[in-house]
Amino acid sequence: METTKFVLCFILLVHTQVSSTELDNALESFIASTMSKSSGKSNTDAIQNLFNLYNKQYNRKIRTTNEEKLRLDSFNKTLNMLIEHRRQGDKTYTLGLNNHSDWTLDELMKLNGARIPEGKVPTTNAKAGERMMTWDGKVATSRASLPTWYDYTMVVASGTKIPVIQSIKNQQACGSCYAFATICLLEFQYVVQTKSTLILSEQQVVDCSKSTSGCNGGNFINTFNYIQSNSWQVNTASYYPYKNVAGKCLFKATAPGVRFSPLLYNTVSSNNVVGMQQALIYYGPLYVAFFAGSNSSPTYISILNKFSSYQGGIWQPNGCPTSSSTRNHAVVIVGYGVDTVTNIPYWKVRNSWGNTWGEAGYFRIRRGVNMCGIESDAYYIAKRA
Numbered sequence: 117m118e119t120t121k122f123v124l125c126f127i128l129l130v131h132t133q134v135s136s137t138e139l140d141n142a143l144e145s146f147i148a149s150t151m152s153k154s155s156g157k158s159n160t161d162a163i164q165n166l167f168n169l170y171n172k173q174y175n176r177k178i179r180t181t182n183e184e185k186l187r188l189d190s191f192n193k194t195l196n197m198l199i200e201h202r203r204q205g206d207k208t209y210t211l212g213l214n215n216h217s218d219w220t221l222d223e224l225m226k227l228n229g230a231r232i233p234e235g236k237v238p239t240t241n242a243k244a245g246e247r248m249m250t251w252d253g254k255v256a257t258s259r260a261s262l263p264t265w266y267d268y269t270m271v272v273a274s275g276t277k278i279p280v281i282q283s284i285k286n287q288q289a290c291g292s293c294y295a296f297a298t299i300c301l302l303e304f305q306y307v308v309q310t311k312s313t314l315i316l317s318e319q320q321v322v323d324c325s326k327s328t329s330g331c332n333g334g335n336f337i338n339t340f341n342y343i344q345s346n347s348w349q350v351n352t353a354s355y356y357p358y359k360n361v362a363g364k365c366l367f368k369a370t371a372p373g374v375r376f377s378p379l380l381y382n383t384v385s386s387n388n389v390v391g392m393q394q395a396l397i398y399y400g401p402l403y404v405a406f407f408a409g410s411n412s413s414p415t416y417i418s419i420l421n422k423f424s425s426y427q428g429g430i431w432q433p434n435g436c437p438t439s440s441s442t443r444n445h446a447v448v449i450v451g452y453g454v455d456t457v458t459n460i461p462y463w464k465v466r467n468s469w470g471n472t473w474g475e476a477g478y479f480r481i482r483r484g485v486n487m488c489g490i491e492s493d494a495y496y497i498a499k500r501a
């Protein structure tokens with residue numbers, strides 16, 4: 117019995133790897149042959165073959181003719197973009213096929229669920245004289261000395277082997293990025309405070325927080341306020357799993373979960389890169405929002421499409437707005453460094469689109485120029501010291 121299971125797993129593994137290489141290879145030869153043609157005339161058969169391979173690798177079900185046409189059209193647009201990106205050459209980031217390659221603009225737009233609060237919001241909930249505890253249980257008395265490189269995905273809770281950052285998650289087709297970003301900060305607090313791991317429920321935030329809008333977006337402050345109003349209680353994700361749609365609130369205080377002691381939050385104000393690095397090193401990952409593209413102009417559409425096809429490197433698309441109000445996608449900064457290939461300073465950022473997107477679920481974005489508004493304001497949380 118054990119042997120059979122092992123063999124089955126092994127075959128599945130080998131099978132997936134083969135089909136992945138097959139698609140990658142097919143894409144490479146398609147791009148090469150298209151780029152070598154001077155006429156720019158596209159080959160319908162080659163596109164169809166690639167599309168069939170894609171459907172197989174990404175487990176697309178048999179669909180109606182109309183649906184099939186719509187998906188092929190989106191997929192073809194992605195191919196055209198990949199080719200154009202290669203033609204332009206010399207970019208600091210690469211693009212490729214992934215689970216988003218056949219999505220429509222509207223579907224991609226829906227993922228951008230960061231809503232920037234209107235009007236003035238308090239930069240902290242700490243009262244005068246109240247201090248925050250650093251992640252390793254100290255009170256910061258001076259400025260942190262800044263290493264050239266830092267990465268929480270490689271950090272464990274002091275005295276343990278327990279990683280402070282949990283595996284990448286997937287918001288699927290729901291605008292719940294704000295819930296994933298906030299829960300990442302809470303899971304970090306759980307590890308550093310208890311020296312053990314607990315995977316917490318984004319669905320609870322999506323369903324129960326009245327001041328955010330479920331799958332239609334939300335922001336940090338309102339999510340934080342919800343957690344506070346719920347007496348800092350969050351159920352586990354295994355008790356309250358992710359459903360990809362908003363529904364009735366099923367939070368239960370007596371079910372598996374955590375009750376945090378009161379948390380404080382603080383904000384690093386706009387364009388304060390060193391302040392963000394200090395806060396990151398002392399207190400933990402930072403909740404940020406940035407502009408991930410939209411459907412409102414050709415440049416913004418191009419940013420939307422390229423970001424969804426991002427595969428690796430330093431993200432710095434042309435024409436990305438830095439204004440605070442255009443930001444629409446919430447993510448978590450977990451580190452920073454300087455790219456060894458391009459010498460560009462970057463933030464390492466955790467996305468919530470699964471671990472097959474980007475650099476194993478993460479991306480790196482240019483640091484120091486408020487790229488796409490990512491340095492507009494950053495939130496961090498901690499225990500009261």
Ligand SMILES: *[C@@H]1O[C@H](CO)[C@@H](O)[C@H](O)[C@H]1NC(C)=O
Pocket residue numbers: 158160163188189192193196
């Ligand atoms: C793919 O896009 C190209 C460029 O816009 C177009 O010429 C071609 O007809 C499209 N092919 C399919 C199969 O949709």
Ligand SMILES: *[C@@H]1O[C@H](CO)[C@@H](O)[C@H](O)[C@H]1NC(C)=O
Pocket residue numbers: 215216218219286288289469470
């Ligand atoms: C992949 O995309 C399909 C739709 O194209 C969607 O239904 C599915 O949830 C996606 N899977 C993940 C893991 O994001």
